[in-house]
Amino acid sequence: MQLQEPPITAIPYSLYSDPAIYEREQERIFRGHAWNYVGLEAEIPETGDFKRSWIGDRPIIVVRGKNGEVHVVENLCAHRGAMFCYQEYGNAKTFQCPYHQWSYDLSGKLIGVPFRQGIKGQGGLPPDFDMSEHGLVSLNVARRNGVIYASYDPAMESLEEYFNDHLYYIDRMFPGRELRVLGRWRQKINCNWKLMVENLRDPYHATLLHVFLVAYSLNRADQPSSAKLDRDGKHGAFTSRRGGEIDHEATKEIQAATRGFKLQGPQLIDPKHEFPDPDTLVMQSVWPNLILQQQLNALAVRQIVPRGPGAFELHWTCIGYADDDEAMIRRRMLQANLVGPAGFVSIDDSEVIELIQRGVAAYRESVGVAQMGGSGTESCDYTATEAPLRAFYAYYRKVMGL
């Protein structure tokens, strides 16, 4: 399998179903040179607090250690391979595998092995068994403004360098204000994980597929929009501003704009300006497993967890800020109806990308067309383009060596 030299305007369908590609992605992308999103500090505020998380399809644990440190360790007993932690959240002094009770401290160090000296002098581990070599595998960790990232690569650059010119958008959502976790959603979508990323990298579909957005003027083709990319093309942001009169010339190809929908519960959409720039919709796809969402005041962190070539889970953490007043929390909660597993907008995406999987998994020899906006891979101030998608595959090709 080979990808064309960039610009990549033809996307081979076997990318979405080939088990060998999937394995290579796990190794080179998720366990390779990347900062994976694994959680928020607000989820594990106290010493011993932990949450289960994932890097690619591997289970890991994110733990608050002593002195405020954060450890990220594999959720894999170093003895026989049990995924010993099966609670989503909790607080622990030590971790213990239920099978033979090997126990680990909060940093993953092996601190206890029952019957190490054997029973009545018989059996047990060899005298030269080195406990320090049998701890949980511990990962490289970086934090910025309350967000925790981890990597299998011990030689990662700083987060600032990693995000480079995309840092504005990361910091826009996480400016250092204390975060408040409002709730979680989890959803299993039956398609390849890249189709989710592509969906975020395709500003062109938004005003066509999402009738709800258009019907209630949340995002119309005539509103100011942009598709921003970092210099590598590995991070991207789609932005849009709501409001203004309908431009019938720009929306004539979109029937729904003129249908005259009216909400009977108008409190659903009562947004309040809260960011320095006037954008009301900012959807970011951050390499390799993170999606950041601002839909009006509905804010969420979505983590991609691949489950084989044909499925992935989307783990949503809905957030606000610790100093939100009750009106703002209520607003975020009402607007949460737009997104998530039952979202007025999100449903369309998860349904359509499942349909794509049905097609591409059956037609593995075919290729998809990505020629909207020509062959460019640069940021642009319009949305009738697939430039961010081409940029994603240019970076993907490099990392995958395809």
Next chain:
Amino acid sequence: MIAAWPLELRLSLLALYDDYGAAIDDDLERWPDFFTPNAVYRVVARENFERGRLWPTMWCEGRGMMADRVTAIRRTSVYVPRQMRHFFSCIRITGETSEGWNVQAHFLVGESTPDGESRVFAMGRSIDVVVRDGDGPHGLRFAEKTCVYDGNLIQSSLIYPL
């Protein structure tokens, strides 16, 4: 001690839940009519509920928002059609309020796809407040309904109310 609730009330509640399920599955436009005008309807993942967060997956505050949800399902959302079937059991009165009763029920919701598969979509319990309402189905309406789904992982999408 188990209170001996009047048989007539228990039968009306059974009829309310049966009819509610049938409405969602086969006559969605009737769904808002099962609620009082300002009723709160929410669907909550068990993981949020158990952590004391009523963070909804779906939330309607009043019949207007319920009607908007029906409009979205019928006219704006894009999804592969599926047939849902609601089953309620263990319907029981857990307390009395000034205007009605606290009622809990277990639910199981199945879905059938265009490919011909039938499977369990969700199960859990609903924690409800039911009030007397002369015009309502069987003389009752929900003033509050919180559907807590046990399996936190939604299979594909939650299109219809639980």
